[in-house]
Amino acid sequence: MLARRARRRYAAAGPWDDDGMPTEPGTTYPVGWEADVVLRDGSVAHVRPITPDDAEALREFHRRQSPESIYLRFFAPLRELSDRDVHRFTHVDHRDRVALIATVRDDIVGVGRFDRIDEHQAEVAFNISDHFQGRGIGSVLLEHLAMIGQEVGVDRFTAEVLPQNRKMINVFREAGYDVTHRYEDGVIALSFDIAPTERSVLVRLAREHRAESMSVRQVLSPRSVAVVGASRRPDAIGHRFLRNILVSEYTGTLVAVHPEADEILGVTAYPTLEAVPHEVDLAVVVVPAEKVLDVVDDCARKGVRALLVASAGFAEAGPEGVERQEALRRRARASGMRVVGPNSFGLINTHPDVLLNATLANQVPRRGRLGLFAQSGALGIAVLASASRRGLGVSTFASAGNRVDVSGNDLMQYWIDDDDTDVVGLYLESMGNPRKFSRIARQLSRAKPVVVVSSGVSAYGAPPGHRTRPTQVPPEAFDAMLRQAGVIRTENVHQLFDVAQLLLHQPLPAGRRVAVVGNSDALGALSAQAALSWGLEVTHGPVSLPAEAAPEAYTAALRAAFDDPAVDSVVTGFIPPLATVDSTVVDAVHQASAGSEKPCVATFLGLRGVGTGAVSSYAAAAAAKAAGEDAVRRAVPVYGMPEDAVRALAAATNHAQWRGRDRGRLVHPPGLHDEDVEAVVERVLAQAPDGRDLTREEATELLAAYGVRLWPARHAATADEAVAAADALGYPVVVKTLSPVLRHQTGTTGVRIDLDGPEAVRGAVESLRLRLGTLGTLGTEGIVVQQMALPGVICVLTSQEDPLFGPVVSFSLAGPPTELLGDIAHRIPPLTDVDVSDLLSGVRAAPLLEGHRGAAPVNRGALADLVARLSCLADRHPELARVHLNPVNAWSGGVDVLDAEITVRPAATRKDGERRAMT
Known part of the structure; x- marks a missing residue:
């Protein structure tokens, strides 16, 4: 049985030519499958598809293998590869039979391949050089073959491994896939779905991190x-x-x-x-x-x-x-x-x-x-x-x-x-x-x-x-x-x-409350004003001591600030009454700070730095240096101007708050049907290989696959057609122009709203015709009729596939905030629920979502769900070059997507893909 299995692995079942050699259809070398990778030991290998020119290198690779490795791979002691074997292994069609090699200095050090069993299943096998085992080559090849398998329509890998081949069994088990196995006739049969799982992604990223580190x-x-x-x-x-x-x-x-x-x-x-x-x-x-x-x-x-x-x-x-x-x-x-x-x-x-x-x-x-x-x-x-x-x-x-x-x-x-x-x-x-x-x-x-x-x-x-x-x-x-x-x-x-210098030598602030202590009213005022401008809250002071105050008074004022429970950070400043700074004042600042877990920043005019560097011109320099590394770590950072000190403190405070926040969970709304999106994309690209804009019907179908309902709308060229459309949709309706110049402008130039009957629709069509005709913008675009939405806040949601960043999701409120002020927030998928919330709050006009001048707050949960769906859509489908949802009506009962513009193009290769590869 083992010999028959070895033969089946080693020589596939055709098709064969008259000389008994397998034939191949015309194939194109998949350049995109090539990659440089960092291995577990920090060295570099090159991964690429095998070619017929690799025949002699493959023979040499096989000759270098130990008898044990050959037996574990082929279940038979095959010391030499026959011409038929070599032809089989080096001639592949890159679809039903795929083979990758890993090379170092042009020598093959690993081979991985899969052979399709049926439409969605393939058998995978590996052979790693004895001299390179333990460097993670098998794991890298498995990652790359899994990505290729998904690309060519394979969903599941199977493998047959001898029980003593523990290394290869571990390659499958430790990859993060849900592996099933059974023992049969002296062989362990493994199988697993190759779609990325949360665990397999984490395993891949952890391996990448360890190798690159x-x-x-x-x-x-x-x-x-x-x-x-x-x-x-x-x-x-x-x-x-x-x-x-x-x-x-x-x-x-x-x-x-x-x-x-x-x-x-x-x-x-x-x-x-x-x-x-x-x-x-x-x-x-x-x-x-x-x-x-x-x-x-x-x-x-x-x-x-x-x-x-x-x-x-x-x-x-x-x-x-x-x-x-x-x-x-x-x-x-x-x-x-x-x-x-x-x-x-x-x-x-x-x-x-x-x-x-x-x-x-x-x-x-x-x-x-x-x-x-x-x-x-x-x-x-x-x-x-x-x-x-x-x-x-x-x-x-x-x-x-x-x-x-x-x-x-x-x-x-x-x-x-x-x-x-x-x-x-x-x-x-x-x-x-x-x-x-x-x-x-x-x-x-x-x-x-x-x-x-x-x-x-x-x-x-x-x-x-x-x-x-x-x-x-x-x-x-x-x-x-x-x-x-x-x-x-x-x-x-x-x-x-x-x-x-602040982050290195002081603890992170626990909050945004600061105390201001110094010996100058002007310096204190500058510090306090800077704190307010950077979003900090002055809760202690400004305390201004006399210019001639003794160091003891300075120490007492600082300790009072540090001891105040309403203070998270201390800002201090000192202007010397003479040309030089008294070293005892410097010592007082350091000593007061050293006894507290609250950060401190200091302004000694004309100085900048930390520890010994800040006081190198004073007699205290030698003492500070002698205090050792621990003292230097808690040295107070010194700045030439209070604005610099407060800016640094605000940055540290913001970082501390980011670190202390709940990081959230990756969003994954229910009802996402990727296969339906892919069907639309494939159909469009089959018709237009370079891509095109989707029709409204196609956009409706694509968005529905992700649980997003695009409101129905009907085109009309005449008043009669507009009335028929309104009757079908139900009153009240909106009539608006399709002119690209005016369709999303604010005001009523290109739109007529709240039309409650046929005569109102006819009057609106005539009004638009006269108005737009006068402006010279009517053209041949026609008009569209849509049911009237309830009052709400009009938003704009966009995803864009960028050559450098990949998918970028943007949010704004429609009208002047977007068009004139550029008040747009952006995030890079994949997003967590915290990211989604930050995106919605990231525009200056965000208070309008919470209710303004008596208006009801919008349904923020429904709006967040729409953002989450759009971010997943953009992240999973790079062929969607642009998805523009505008207008999106957010109101207390939910969100209504009233219009959408979607562009499909062939997907570019993202820089951070689903396999380990050096860029």
Whole structure:
């Protein structure tokens, strides 16, 4: 029985040609199935469909396998693959028979395939290289095959596994699917539906997180570093990198690569990487751009795990550089290497076990608990210099340069697990995958504050060399995404560090109530006014002591503020009566704050920073430094002006409230029929492959599949047709023009309401004809007749599939708030019930929903349900390029969707899909 099963697995039942070889229909290679993936150990593999050209590589893969692995896969000791076997495995139709291979350095290290059993079921099998088992290749291949299976109409996978093949059994069981199994004839038969489940999604994301975190950890904590392009000239970049690594007292093994030198700066030099007698974890590449690709090939042969490419001359330099940068990405990933750069300023890790300064910065911040990320080299210099001036300590720093591979998303994955990092600061000049950023940032923000300064999120705003997609959504959507993820956005680097120094050294505020204490009426007034403008509540003070008050009086006033139960935070300010600040006042602030769990911010005019950095010019500096790390952690952050202090405090307060909120549950309203939506979409795309706008009938059918009723409406070209339509719909009715210029304008230019009989309808049609004819806008669009809705608040709901962000859901109130004031709220699906509530409350006109001037409040639950349905529709069906519900009448009894415009287009590939893949 086992032999027969092995034969059935190994040679399918036709169709066969005259030579006994399986024949294949004409197929198109599915490029979209290719992907680079990070494995469990942090290395990189390439996943792609198998091709006939892989025949010899497949034979070699099979020869390298142990007898045990071959038997576990094929249930037979097949040491060699026959020509018929190889043809069968390498010739697939990408529908009924699908095969993927995982490669590293062009060698096949894993094979996964499925063969369709019937229309909705397929048998799946895997074969992983003995040398690569335990790295998660089987799990990756299963994820990708499941996604492909859904794409080609397969709903369920089956597999037959020998009982002793525990590793493969665990691949299925641990994937998060509901696996059923039975033991029959010495074989375990497994089966499971491949549609994503909540658990399978969580498993996939957890695996992605662990792999990417491990990958970055290896980049930041190399055991050995080689500077390729090290120079003996002191002014050369290669010399500066080598010197800074050396001076930082790097704890690992450091070597230089130079074609002629035996040593540079006392560091042993080798003519080539291959001549280095030990393994190299990180290669710092500082050769001219035209030589970088040759170095990448050398690194691949050496087995280097990661590259830091400081060289410029890539995508920022024009078309030739773009091509060179893409080649760098392809070659590095094909060889299993991560890349920081090109055009990178470098990496820093201040941990005592590493002590790596692989940057161009001669001086770096002291060791601390701030993780920093910047993209461009110039801003990397500015970020590090600003941290040093303020006395802020850094745990790790990375400059991504052109971001060909390692990005801010990767660093955030690492910082989630890094016990040495408490706060994260990001300077983003572009964003390649906002959906993934939002997902990771939300997880990170729950444990560690994330502070972002961003100069652009689109191809227009991105610096040359950054790979990104254009975006069609307004900047407000990006702001909403950050707020949704709990990220603190600042306007510049100055504000980033204003916030970071508070978050690093003070507890989070418990509420919005603040006390203001100082020795100046003017300073107190400025502080209080700033607090009010940022949404804080002044509940204590302002207390203004005399300018000449003794430190004891200052201490007493501060302690009274900290002890006040109506106070959550303290804002203090001091203007020295002489040219310098009395160090005893500084000490008084620190001591009062140290004894409280309430945060404190201070304004000492002309100073900025924390701990020793804030008082470095005073006699108290030595004492503060001697107090050790614990004292520095609770040091009071000092600001040059009260507005800066209060802005930072407001940001910390908002973050604390976000963190303390109920995060809600993902919305999933009942009655969502995706198959009915897909039927409409497929029918439309079959008629119009490039997509088109739906007719009202099609829109009605599509929305009904998601439990949304689009109110009936009838077109009319004449008064008689309008009356007939009104009679059929029932009075009272509305008659409105279909002119695109006027259909959604406020006022009565293009609409006549509350028509209660045939004569009223005829009069309305004639009135519109005369009015619109006079304006020259009647055209040939005609009019539409619809039943009159009850009075309510007219809303607008939209979902848009953006090339960069994916689906974006927007909400506003119709009329001037939307059209003139841009009062529109945005959220990025998937949404929780809390997100939905925030979306509805996110417009300035939201009070109208709660009742205004005696009006009844709208049915907020019904409106929230409609938003939830639209968000799920947009999230699950990327072919819906735009869904525009306008007008939506929200009233006390429910919501009425009166009109809808829906556009269907072929779905673009989303950046954060249902499989693990590097972008």
